[in-house]
Amino acid sequence: MVQPFLLSGDISDPLEWIRHHCLDNIHTPWAKITIPGLSWAIPVTNFSIMAVLSGLVVFALAYVAGRRPAGSMIPRGVLQNAGESLVVFIRDEFVRPGMGHHGDKYLPFFCTLFSFIFVTNLLGMVPIPMIGGTATSNLGMTGMLAVSVLLVSIFGGIRENGIGGFIHAFIPPGLPGWLVPLLFVLEVVGFFIKHGVLAIRLFANMIAGHLVVGAFLGLIFVAKAYWVAAPSVLLALFVNVLELLVCFLQAYVFTLLASLFVSGTVHPEH
C-alpha cells in the first residue's frame, strides 16, 4: 500500500515524501482557480486544501457542539461538554484576566483562533497521502492569522476607546514630556513588530518540528546503514511525539499572546 506512494515522488530525492509535508507545493499546484477579469490564477496547493479541510472540521465540531434543544443551556453528550470546557478554558485563561467581563464579546474570535490553529497543527501530524501538510507551517497562512489579530486589536481599540484613546494607548503612562515623541514612535513600531513575530513564531515552530523529523530520517539515507536506521527512527518518533505537545503549546501561546495584544489596546494601562 505504502510502496507506490513512497516511490511516486522524485526517486533521486528520498526526502521528497517528508518534504512535501513541510513545504508548500506552490510550484506544482493541484489546480488553478481562474477568476474572470484577473490576470493571475489562484493556485490550489496541498496547504490550501488542508486549511480548508481543518476549517470544515472546526466548523462541523463547533456546529455539533453548539447545537442544543431550545431553551436549554445544559450541554449533552461528550462533544458538547468538551466544547463547553474549551470555551470556558479560553474565557478564564485568556480573555477574562486581560480584559475582564468586557472581553466576552471577543471570546468567539479567540475560540475560533485557538481551535483553528490547534486542528490545523494536529491535521499536519496526520500523514495524508498527496494532500497532507501542516498549513500553519506557511508564512502566508500564519501571516493572515496575525493580520486578523492586528485588525481586531486596531478596530477593537478604536471601538472601545475612540481614535484618540487608541492613539493615547501608545504613550506609556508616567513619562517625562520630552520622552513622549521618541517612545510613541517606538511603541507604534513595536505594535506592528509584535504582531509580525506572532506569525513568524507559529510558522517557524511548525516547520522546525517537521524539518527535525526529516533530518533524523535523512540520516538513514546519508549513511545507508542498518545500524543508523533504528536510532534514527526512534529519535524521529520521539520528535514526533514532542510535536504533538508543540501543536497544543503553539495554539495556546498564539491565543494567549493575541489576547494580550488585543487587551493592550482594548483595555490599556492608564
Place this chain on the structure above:
Amino acid sequence: MMTLIPLAALGAGLVTLGAAFAIGRLAQASVESIARQPEKAGDIRTTMIIAAALIEGFTFFALVVCQGAAKN
C-alpha cells in the same frame, strides 16, 4: 561572490546559544519559585510561557534572517 552560508550558520548557532541560555535561566527561576510557593504554580507557569514565547519569537525572527542571508 563570497558565500554567506558559513556566516549564516554561525549566526544561527549564536542565536540558539543565547536563546537556550535565556530560556534556561527563565525555567530555572520559575522552577525555583514554584518550589518555594507551589500554590502560585499556575500564575508562574503562565508568566513563564509568555516570556519563553517572546524569547522564542525573537529567536525565530533571527533564524529567519539567517536563513535569508544563507539564500543570497
